[in-house]
Amino acid sequence: SAVISQKPSRDICQRGTSLTIQCQVDSQVTMMFWYRQQPGQSLTLIATANQGSEATYESGFVIDKFPISRPNLTFSTLTVSNMSPEDSSIYLCSGNTGTEYGYTFGSGTRLTVV
Amino acid sequence: GQQVMQIPQYQHVQEGEDFTTYCNSSTTLSNIQWYKQRPGGHPVFLIQLVKSGEVKKQKRLTFQFGEAKKNSSLHITATQTTDVGTYFCAGPTGYSTLTFGKGTMLLVSP
Numbered sequence A: 001s002a003v004i005s006q007k008p009s010r011d012i013c014q015r016g017t018s019l020t021i022q023c024q025v026d027s028q029v030t031m032m033f034w035y036r037q038q039p040g041q042s043l044t045l046i047a048t049a050n051q052g053s054e055a056t057y058e059s060g061f062v063i064d065k066f067p068i069s070r071p072n073l074t075f076s077t078l079t080v081s082n083m084s085p086e087d088s089s090i091y092l093c094s095g096n097t098g099t100e101y102g103y104t105f106g107s108g109t110r111l112t113v114v
Numbered sequence B: 001g002q003q004v005m006q007i008p009q010y011q012h013v014q015e016g017e018d019f020t021t022y023c024n025s026s027t028t029l030s031n032i033q034w035y036k037q038r039p040g041g042h043p044v045f046l047i048q049l050v051k052s053g054e055v056k057k058q059k060r061l062t063f064q065f066g067e068a069k070k071n072s073s074l075h076i077t078a079t080q081t082t083d084v085g086t087y088f089c090a091g092p093t094g095y096s097t098l099t100f101g102k103g104t105m106l107l108v109s110p
Helices: none
Strands: A006-009 A010-013 A019-025 A030-035 A045-049 A066-073 A075-081 A089-098 A102-105 A110-114 B006-008 B011-012 B019-025 B033-036 B044-049 B055-058 B061-065 B071-076 B085-093 B097-100 B104-109
Touching: A019 A089, A030 A075, A045 A066, A045 A075, A045 A089, A075 A089, A102 B033, A102 B044, A102 B055, A110 B055, B006 B085, B019 B085, B019 B104, B033 B071, B044 B055, B044 B061, B055 B071, B071 B085
Parallel strands: A010 A110, B011 B104
Antiparallel strands: A006 A019, A019 A075, A030 A045, A030 A089, A066 A075, A089 A102, A089 A110, B006 B019, B019 B071, B033 B044, B033 B085, B055 B061, B061 B071, B085 B097, B085 B104
């Protein structure tokens, strides 16, 4: 299965600023996704990152707040824009290379907005 | 929309005891996946079940998929402290996206 490198691993940001999270996969993946997870909670899908086109966002998430890029099959970024304390969470990218391997996750970015 | 419910939310066992977590979907699933997330870690894929009534084993872990493909279970025999973590089931929604259950947090005391 693929290995996903995610950075930064954590950050503390001022409200009103933006943070870009990067994910690099060591092999081509069919699909890439971005999730948000509050500590002790389940994973909530933010969007599917589509290569070369606009991401597909889930209900409650919009492009202006969470712009996503995926310029090729092995790289994607998520930007958390105009941050507020409510954006404090763990953000995870994920990808799949085949159904038998499930989804591989990056190590996550723990974001604190102050 | 599809909902994936998981019980219990939390279980604390003594090392050597068995553990089971149950997953129920509001709709029939084409497959179900199980993940484990260690404290401070990220989810790691354990297994995928596809066939109605399927049973798969990984050492002390036994995974089952219900006949109606709407429920699943994960059973751990003789838990060890290394089993500590949160176990999530996940079912597909739409094209290649997953809906995760709320997870069962397992704590194992030595």
